[in-house]
Amino acid sequence: METLLHGQLKKIAAGGEVLSVTIEPVTSFGFDLHPVFSHADHFDFTWTPMDGVISSLLLDLRHLSHLDLSRNQFTKIPGFVGSLKELLGNLSRLLSLDVSNNNGDMISDNLEWHSGLSSLRTFKLSRTNLTMAVNWLHSIKAHPSLSSLYLQDCQFPGVDPSSLSHINSSKSLAVLQLIDSIVHPSTFPLLLNMSNKLTALHLSKNHLNGIIPISFAHMGSSLGNLRKLRTLLLNGNYINEPLPVILEKPSGCVKDSLQVLDLSVNQIKGSLPEIITRFSSLKELCPDDNKLDGALPDNVGNLSSLAVLNLVRNKLTGSLPQSIGLMSGLKVLDVSSNSFNDFTSEIHFLKLSKLKFLTLSFNSLSLNFSSGWIPPFQLNTINLRCGKLGPSFPVWLQTQRNFSHLDISNSEISDNIPNWFWRLPSNLPFLNLSFNNLSGKFPDLHVRFNSFPSVSLSSNKFHGSIPRFLFNTTVLNLSKNMFSGTLSTFCSFINDNLNHVYLSDNQLSGNLPDCWMNFKQLVVLNLESNNLSGVIPSSFGSLHKLQTLRLSNNSFSSELPPSLTNCRSLKLLDLGENRFSGNILLLNLSLNHLSSTIPTCLQNLTAMTRKGSSNATIKYTILYSNTIWDGNGGTSDHSAATYTGYASVVWKVEVGQLRAPESLDLSTNRLSGEIPLSLADCSFLSCLNLSNNNLSGKIPLSTQLQSFLVESYMGNVGLCGLPLNAICREDEKQQDGGVEHSNLDDEKLYKGSGFYVSLIIGFTLGFWGLCWTLLFNWPGKPASFPFFDNMVDWLSLKMALSKKQILHSWCIALDLVILLCLSIGHSYICFGFCPEMT
Numbered sequence: 001m002e003t004l005l006h007g008q009l010k011k012i013a014a015g016g017e018v019l020s021v022t023i024e025p026v027t028s029f030g031f032d033l034h035p036v037f038s039h040a041d042h043f044d045f046t047w048t049p050m051d052g053v054i055s056s057l058l059l060d061l062r063h064l065s066h067l068d069l070s071r072n073q074f075t076k077i078p079g080f081v082g083s084l085k086e087l088l089g090n091l092s093r094l095l096s097l098d099v100s101n102n103n104g105d106m107i108s109d110n111l112e113w114h115s116g117l118s119s120l121r122t123f124k125l126s127r128t129n130l131t132m133a134v135n136w137l138h139s140i141k142a143h144p145s146l147s148s149l150y151l152q153d154c155q156f157p158g159v160d161p162s163s164l165s166h167i168n169s170s171k172s173l174a175v176l177q178l179i180d181s182i183v184h185p186s187t188f189p190l191l192l193n194m195s196n197k198l199t200a201l202h203l204s205k206n207h208l209n210g211i212i213p214i215s216f217a218h219m220g221s222s223l224g225n226l227r228k229l230r231t232l233l234l235n236g237n238y239i240n241e242p243l244p245v246i247l248e249k250p251s252g253c254v255k256d257s258l259q260v261l262d263l264s265v266n267q268i269k270g271s272l273p274e275i276i277t278r279f280s281s282l283k284e285l286c287p288d289d290n291k292l293d294g295a296l297p298d299n300v301g302n303l304s305s306l307a308v309l310n311l312v313r314n315k316l317t318g319s320l321p322q323s324i325g326l327m328s329g330l331k332v333l334d335v336s337s338n339s340f341n342d343f344t345s346e347i348h349f350l351k352l353s354k355l356k357f358l359t360l361s362f363n364s365l366s367l368n369f370s371s372g373w374i375p376p377f378q379l380n381t382i383n384l385r386c387g388k389l390g391p392s393f394p395v396w397l398q399t400q401r402n403f404s405h406l407d408i409s410n411s412e413i414s415d416n417i418p419n420w421f422w423r424l425p426s427n428l429p430f431l432n433l434s435f436n437n438l439s440g441k442f443p444d445l446h447v448r449f450n451s452f453p454s455v456s457l458s459s460n461k462f463h464g465s466i467p468r469f470l471f472n473t474t475v476l477n478l479s480k481n482m483f484s485g486t487l488s489t490f491c492s493f494i495n496d497n498l499n500h501v502y503l504s505d506n507q508l509s510g511n512l513p514d515c516w517m518n519f520k521q522l523v524v525l526n527l528e529s530n531n532l533s534g535v536i537p538s539s540f541g542s543l544h545k546l547q548t549l550r551l552s553n554n555s556f557s558s559e560l561p562p563s564l565t566n567c568r569s570l571k572l573l574d575l576g577e578n579r580f581s582g583n584i585l586l587l588n589l590s591l592n593h594l595s596s597t598i599p600t601c602l603q604n605l606t607a608m609t610r611k612g613s614s615n616a617t618i619k620y621t622i623l624y625s626n627t628i629w630d631g632n633g634g635t636s637d638h639s640a641a642t643y644t645g646y647a648s649v650v651w652k653v654e655v656g657q658l659r660a661p662e663s664l665d666l667s668t669n670r671l672s673g674e675i676p677l678s679l680a681d682c683s684f685l686s687c688l689n690l691s692n693n694n695l696s697g698k699i700p701l702s703t704q705l706q707s708f709l710v711e712s713y714m715g716n717v718g719l720c721g722l723p724l725n726a727i728c729r730e731d732e733k734q735q736d737g738g739v740e741h742s743n744l745d746d747e748k749l750y751k752g753s754g755f756y757v758s759l760i761i762g763f764t765l766g767f768w769g770l771c772w773t774l775l776f777n778w779p780g781k782p783a784s785f786p787f788f789d790n791m792v793d794w795l796s797l798k799m800a801l802s803k804k805q806i807l808h809s810w811c812i813a814l815d816l817v818i819l820l821c822l823s824i825g826h827s828y829i830c831f832g833f834c835p836e837m838t
Helices: 002-015 056-060 077-082 084-088 112-116 136-142 185-192 212-225 243-248 252-257 274-278 298-302 322-326 395-399 488-492 538-542 562-566 600-604 677-681 729-750 754-776 784-801 806-824
Strands: 020-022 037-041 044-047 066-068 096-099 122-129 148-155 175-179 200-202 231-233 260-262 284-286 308-310 315-318 332-334 357-359 381-383 405-407 430-432 439-441 454-456 461-464 475-477 482-485 500-502 507-511 524-526 531-534 548-550 555-558 572-574 617-628 635-646 663-665 687-689 694-698 718-720
Touching: 112 136, 136 185, 243 274, 274 298, 298 322, 538 562
Parallel strands: 020 066, 066 096, 096 122, 122 148, 148 175, 175 200, 200 231, 231 260, 260 284, 284 308, 308 332, 332 357, 357 381, 381 405, 405 430, 430 454, 439 461, 454 475, 461 482, 475 500, 482 507, 500 524, 507 531, 524 548, 531 555, 548 572, 663 687, 694 718
Antiparallel strands: 037 044, 617 635
């Protein structure tokens, strides 16, 4: 790469005056120095960065004013940064330098080299370790022309305030962005004194913790000197001061100049105080994702210049002040995920003619609009989820012609959808009307979406056939309605964007069409709980990205197609409650007619369960295009929606080694043969149901299989062994033989006089032998103790092996006396006799 770049720079330098060089990954068209940044598949990209060492021929570009080296992968970053003084020192006309977002950790011992770039106005640096650059703040403050400084994901050392006492504040620095970096808390007040011309201060995501209140105590007076400060971003930290205390710190000058205040994603408490209305120039107020509580001040409408009010995900209560309707400049109103209640009427939107984004979801607000109300705005985003819009369908939506996001789900609407509603914008990316009581039949409209939207109409009472235009989508959720008819119209489309289809719990009937090769991007297909029948189409095998297939509770029959094995991305498969037959190809689920034996490869699965017996879930994130606020009227972006599937069958394969199944339900099939021994090795098995099959043979012995209830094996006539009461034949023979042998031994024990004679002789000899030893052989007694210990050990083993009746124990006790005689008196013979020991 170095040689190639060297040669190309030589050609460029020889070509004449160059003002700008960009060496970063871009699309494959354009300047031939650019690396390739090409589309591979939808949202996947192939990134081909530049690497190596920048050639010194760059010095020949003496008229260069813009140099962009960002988003590359320089392998010798430390050497590159260290050589910048020599490499770039002669580029006196350079105005902009960007070395950000390189895919590697850069290290720099200092920032003094950039002082040689006397004309530099904008400098961007990221992913750099500057812990050795002790004079970094001094170098920035002393630069003669630097106006915009962007530092991201860097590590900085602490700064001695005395080292900056003799350095005047910068007369040029207007924008300071220091984000997602490691900075000592004592440094922040010094940053505020770097320049009295700061217009934008961005200090978000800097891992600031409980020390922050102390730092901000010093910032109060400093903020007062920033007379031109218009943007203050402190989001993504751990600030936990009450909001009224924070807003009291800036002096009057800042209150007059500040336009953007972002305190989001902190731990700020308290309520929104009336002092906020003193920020007369404020255009964006974003204290979202905090712990704010209480009610909004009634005079919040005095912020007439406010364009963005974002209070999402707090604990605010009460009603929305009617003065909000006086914010004539408001473009974004988001108060979702709070505890607001009471009514919202036309007066709340009286002068909001510029409003584009309205989000009131997840509150208890009742939208009380008259049927003839004509809103003063044209909304782009309408998000009223979990509000109270009903019972009538909101007629005022007929006036909104340009929305790209509409969510009025779970909003207590019980009405027919009027036909005018289906004249939807062609660029609609998101539509959600689910969890209402909407009804009606879709009109025969020729609607075609240009943006392949995500559409959810689930949990309503729509009926009739599914209209064709709904298949021109990315996500289609029509579950839990009353749609009927066949899916034959499905084949009239070729849609490579369709990836999620939910049609469960309807009244669909007929055979499945064999055209699934037209929808190769499908990830989820849910057709359960309908009246579908016939065979599974072989074209299912073309769905290589399919992760969830749910066909349960239908009337499918025949065998599973061999092509289904091509769905190698499959994570969840539910075929229960159908009429499938034939051998097992992939899985066996309950309430089918599957036959053959249980495969021995079950240890490769980690969870299989019927619906209701497991709470395992699979979550999918779907990207869809949306327009978001960027401060300049909105911009196109990709938003995300999460769909959750409750698993009937889940594989959870661990890396390196496949674990045993956790839950296995093969009940109510036609499985035959014996339970495989491999199932006894499933030590993680916590739920098992093999009932109502044709299994036979002995249940393998294991700690797991014998711990399940009898119900897990019921309905298998040929099955035997614990925990069932049915005794296997081999066990019965062994048990009968053992009983007969025991009875014979008992009879031998009691019959005849030999037992009693031996009992008397043994006792007599043993007793007198013991006495004789104690009287005449005392010196030899200590030597007999080891022998006695050995005999006791032998007897203990004998007792452990003997499991006869109590009479046998008396015989052993007699032997104990005899052995005592043998161990103490070596010259005497004690004889004890028990028939079973002979």
